[in-house]
Amino acid sequence: xxxxxxxxxxxxxxxxxxxxxxxxxxxxxxxxxxxxxxxxxxxxxxxxxxxxxxxxxxxxxxxxxxxxxxxxxxxxxxxxxxxx
Amino acid sequence: xxxxxxxxxxxxxxxxxxxxxxxxxxxxxxxxxxxxxxxxxxxxxxxxxxxxxxxxxxxxxxxxxxxxxxxxxxxxxxxxxxxx
DNA sequence: GACCCTTATACGGATTAGCGTATAAGTTGA
DNA sequence: TCAACTTATACGCTAATCCGTATAAGGGTC
Numbered sequence: 569x570x571x572x573x574x575x576x577x578x579x580x581x582x583x584x585x586x587x588x589x590x591x592x593x594x595x596x597x598x599x600x601x602x603x604x605x606x607x608x609x610x611x612x613x614x615x616x617x618x619x620x621x622x623x624x625x626x627x628x629x630x631x632x633x634x635x636x637x638x639x640x641x642x643x644x645x646x647x648x649x650x651x652x
Numbered sequence: 653x654x655x656x657x658x659x660x661x662x663x664x665x666x667x668x669x670x671x672x673x674x675x676x677x678x679x680x681x682x683x684x685x686x687x688x689x690x691x692x693x694x695x696x697x698x699x700x701x702x703x704x705x706x707x708x709x710x711x712x713x714x715x716x717x718x719x720x721x722x723x724x725x726x727x728x729x730x731x732x733x734x735x736x
Numbered sequence: 737g738a739c740c741c742t743t744a745t746a747c748g749g750a751t752t753a754g755c756g757t758a759t760a761a762g763t764t765g766a
Numbered sequence: 767t768c769a770a771c772t773t774a775t776a777c778g779c780t781a782a783t784c785c786g787t788a789t790a791a792g793g794g795t796c
Binding site for chain 1: 657659661667668671700716719722724
Binding site: 688702703 | 787
């Protein structure tokens with residue numbers, strides 16, 4: 569799988585949806601884990617920008633994911649392997 | 653600089669603060685760029701969890717940063733650092 | 737001390753997330 | 767085809783964001 573880069577809410581939501589499915593969870597099951605409603609998970613994955621940061625972090629945590637913040641890469645992800 | 657890993661809102665806020673300072677911007681200047689108030693930037697950097705996702709993404713964009721979502725790695729120095 | 741720049745905090749008001757609950761719409765499998 | 771599961775959407779409600787504006791609290795220099 570290639571890098572999961574998110575520069576906006578929609579990309580972030582799409583990444584979360586893929587990760588959740590890969591974990592074999594439904595929106596409802598994930599929502600239970602993080603004590604939020606299934607409707608909220610739905611909106612998160614849909615990329616709504618006005619959701620709370622807490623919702624995102626809770627979902628990431630439940631899916632055992634972490635965020636990395638880095639300068640925007642100009643080149644496509646494919647040609648950057650490791651620089652050192 | 654090593655990876656900027658964020659597993660919670662506080663770490664994310666700290667990363668944003670470092671990035672902003674490195675860019676030579678004040679909270680007010682950054683707030684102007686993304687059409688938010690200086691007070692909102694302050695709360696974002698303080699790691700308040702209930703801020704909107706839109707606020708985070710706007711700040712990242714203005715600082716020319718992007719997010720990478722990946723499986724959690726082993727505990728890093730950054731985690732232990734802010735672990736109390 | 738006094739001054740300036742930056743950051744943190746406050747108040748009233750408008751908008752809205754997330755709640756509980758419920759249901760419509762979409763998807764999958766027998 | 768159709769039932770079962772999953773996801774998207776709705777309504778009334780409470781609480782909290784973010785707004786504009788303003789001010790208090792730090793931090794540095796003279």
